[in-house]
Amino acid sequence: MRWKELVQQVRVSGQYTTDAEAERILRTVLTVLGTHTSGDVRRELVRLLPVEAAVILARQSPAVRSLTAPEFVEAVAARLGGLTPPAARWGVSSVLGVLADCAGDDLTRRITAALPRGYALLFGRAELAPAAA
Template sequence: MSTQSLRRTVIPAPVPRPSAPDGSGGPGTTAASVGQERQERPGKATARSRAWTRLVDAVREAGRYTTTAEAERVTRIVLSALGGHVVGDERVALAQALPPEAARVVASQIPVTRPQTAAEFVDGVAARIEGATPATARWDVSSVLSVLPELVGDDLIDRVLRELPPGYALLFGKAELVPPAAR
């Protein structure tokens, strides 16, 4: 066998098209060509974006945020904090019920080693938001968590609440029902 017959043909990997930070597709592309490219690839990605947009819009309305970007930022922060506290089957069910963008935020969190009270949870969110106070963080947390029952269903939220320490129900916009004392 000659060395020529052993030579491999190397096929270069495709070079990704540059993309500008604004999502326009980069230099040399027009908004029309990017829009056309997106229209040619409809399907789950489009539906997922709509579900995420509906979630962020609901948070924006509930929290009376002035911009969608602010509502999206708060949504990501609160869901990431929640993701560390919801574990097991409830975590899986919650991730499956949320839009994929939100599911990734929840599911990517490492579970906490010690459950936090609702007040500690709010304080933890306040630490993640620049300039937040416990009062503004409580507003942010409630703005996100209160839209989840309508999105994922009351039954799932009730299951999640049973796994969390007392005090979280109000953050989800639900009454905290205390079981009667044993006699």
């Protein structure tokens, strides 16, 4: 896949009116995600993505602490100039859903397993909880 194709997929998924809008949210989500992924899952995701996206992910230093899913959305909103929470969540889900489709189910499961509870929904996946005894 090429960068323009990835931007187009985000544009369609997020229903953005311009490529510039889609690219802005894509770059921002990749930047924040890059601080919260590491090890094998990060390397595998980097290998699957276009060079431009891979560079954004790979350049990020690991965060001192993992953000919860709502904090992740807030971090993206802050970087984008204070989007409303619903607009930021829409953008995050649009990008992470496209990344999940690119990565496939197995890698997406491993990525979300390495993150705090709540991220699966941002990736467009169900988050199953163990049944109560």
